[in-house]
Amino acid sequence: MTIIPNSIEGRDIAYQMHPNVNLRKYEKTGGVVIESGDGIYVFDNNGKRYIEGLAGLWSVAVGFGEKRLVEVARAQMEKLPYYHTFAYKTHGPSIELAEMLIQMAPVPMSKVHFTSSGSEANDLACKMVWYRSNALGNKDKKKIIGRIKGYHGVTIASGSITGLPRNHESFDLPLDRMVHTSCPSYVHFGQENESEAEFTARMLKDLEDLILKEGPETIAAFWGEPVMGAGGVLVPPDGYWEGVQKILKKYDILLVVDEVICGFGRTGNMFACQTYGIEPDVLVLSKQISSSYMPLSAILMNDSFYQPIADESDRIGVFGHGFTASGHPVATAVGLENLKIIQERDLVGNAARLEEQFLSRLSELAKHPVAHSSRGVGLLGALEINPFADGKVGDAALAVAAALEKEGVIARAVGEAICFCPPLIITAEQIDEMFDALQRALDAVA
Numbered sequence: 001m002t003i004i005p006n007s008i009e010g011r012d013i014a015y016q017m018h019p020n021v022n023l024r025k026y027e028k029t030g031g032v033v034i035e036s037g038d039g040i041y042v043f044d045n046n047g048k049r050y051i052e053g054l055a056g057l058w059s060v061a062v063g064f065g066e067k068r069l070v071e072v073a074r075a076q077m078e079k080l081p082y083y084h085t086f087a088y089k090t091h092g093p094s095i096e097l098a099e100m101l102i103q104m105a106p107v108p109m110s111k112v113h114f115t116s117s118g119s120e121a122n123d124l125a126c127k128m129v130w131y132r133s134n135a136l137g138n139k140d141k142k143k144i145i146g147r148i149k150g151y152h153g154v155t156i157a158s159g160s161i162t163g164l165p166r167n168h169e170s171f172d173l174p175l176d177r178m179v180h181t182s183c184p185s186y187v188h189f190g191q192e193n194e195s196e197a198e199f200t201a202r203m204l205k206d207l208e209d210l211i212l213k214e215g216p217e218t219i220a221a222f223w224g225e226p227v228m229g230a231g232g233v234l235v236p237p238d239g240y241w242e243g244v245q246k247i248l249k250k251y252d253i254l255l256v257v258d259e260v261i262c263g264f265g266r267t268g269n270m271f272a273c274q275t276y277g278i279e280p281d282v283l284v285l286s287k288q289i290s291s292s293y294m295p296l297s298a299i300l301m302n303d304s305f306y307q308p309i310a311d312e313s314d315r316i317g318v319f320g321h322g323f324t325a326s327g328h329p330v331a332t333a334v335g336l337e338n339l340k341i342i343q344e345r346d347l348v349g350n351a352a353r354l355e356e357q358f359l360s361r362l363s364e365l366a367k368h369p370v371a372h373s374s375r376g377v378g379l380l381g382a383l384e385i386n387p388f389a390d391g392k393v394g395d396a397a398l399a400v401a402a403a404l405e406k407e408g409v410i411a412r413a414v415g416e417a418i419c420f421c422p423p424l425i426i427t428a429e430q431i432d433e434m435f436d437a438l439q440r441a442l443d444a445v446a
């Protein structure tokens with residue numbers, strides 16, 4: 001496609017450096033200009049309509065164009081467009097949202113601290129873990145265990161906990177304090193003739209071996225997404241989380257659960273901690289917390305995590321951390337209204353009710369000659385594509401994603417998988433519309 005220099009696409013190439021792309025390739029191809037959104041659909045500048053099969057970036061739970069959020073943002077902008085939460089000041093929207101999150105939390109939590117992105121939240125949770133170890137006099141208990149294919153963001157600490165080479169290479173990551181254990185994806189790492197139960201046992205042994213090798217007294221926390229999202233929608237095998245928690249308790253290691261994708265209904269429960277029986281010390285939330293209408297994230301911590309941090313701030317005189325936008329009043333007001341909508345419209349129930357249809361359509365499509373297998377939970381799923389015999393890893397999934405986009409559905413290719421995470425407002429008919437398009441895309445690639 002020829003790009004006219006003065007067109008919007010041309011000016012985009014001329015002036016904007018995009019995240020997460022091959023920059024040289026982008027200079028040649030440019031991107032699709034998305035202009036507006038309505039419900040589960042977005043529209044490009046040529047008027048083409050797409051189902052947003054990934055809810056933007058796994059985040060727009062209530063769909064695009066939700067007027068209640070627009071109205072709350074406008075009203076808050078007029079009343080108090082900005083204020084901070086530093087230096088003994090606070091404001092209503094941040095207080096109300098913090099209270100609501102404590103009431104909703106899947107396990108008893110004591111305090112909420114607001115940030116603006118998932119990366120910032122994980123980064124700060126990591127700093128808090130270190131601060132707490134210092135407060136308790138455990139100066140050597142600082143290592144963090146992440147997992148291969150785990151994704152927790154891109155800042156220096158969160159990017160180091162992330163277990164994806166593409167986020168490390170040439171950035172001089174990960175930091176030395178971060179170590180990674182095996183990825184519990186049976187479909188990718190199960191060995192020949194190994195049952196799923198045997199695989200789980202091996203994953204747990206890998207974790208315990210790593211702890212013993214590093215020295216349990218040096219390890220502060222384990223970090224994990226209940227279902228790995230950006231790593232390719234990797235659903236944990238039965239018994240995995242139960243086993244992980246037993247090991248962490250045995251060695252006095254904190255559990256930080258990253259529900260940036262899973263939180264607020266995605267797995268058919270309000271939190272994936274409920275789906276998998278996980279009891280975190282720290283819970284990291286973002287994305288669906290505000291349906292990403294405003295940048296917002298939150299760290300929830302239990303009392304035994306919070307108290308030593310509070311004591312240390314008393315000793316030093318300050319908890320020396322905070323952002324200009326921590327608890328931003330417009331973001332927290334929008335978050336609060338968004339969570340009210342999720343509750344009032346029972347979007348969590350919608351995800352639970354549609355799970356069977358969503359997953360069975362995917363597993364039907366997995367029988368297509370181009371496809372290998374499917375997986376998922378709630379309204380989060382992936383179709384694994386057979387690699388091209390003569391291509392690089394990921395070529396086949398990229399080809400399917402491109403064909404799907406032509407059919408009017410945006411989804412995400414990760415490795416050899418096509419990932420789906422539609423807005424929670426999706427209906428049964430729209431799930432069929434999305435997967436009918438996938439069927440045509442698979443036919444086109446075959």
Ligand code: PLP
Binds near residue numbers: 057151152258260
């Ligand atoms: N944690 C998880 C599980 C994520 O999926 C993401 C983003 O996709 C992040 C953290 C980072 O969030 P952000 O992109 O807002 O920094």
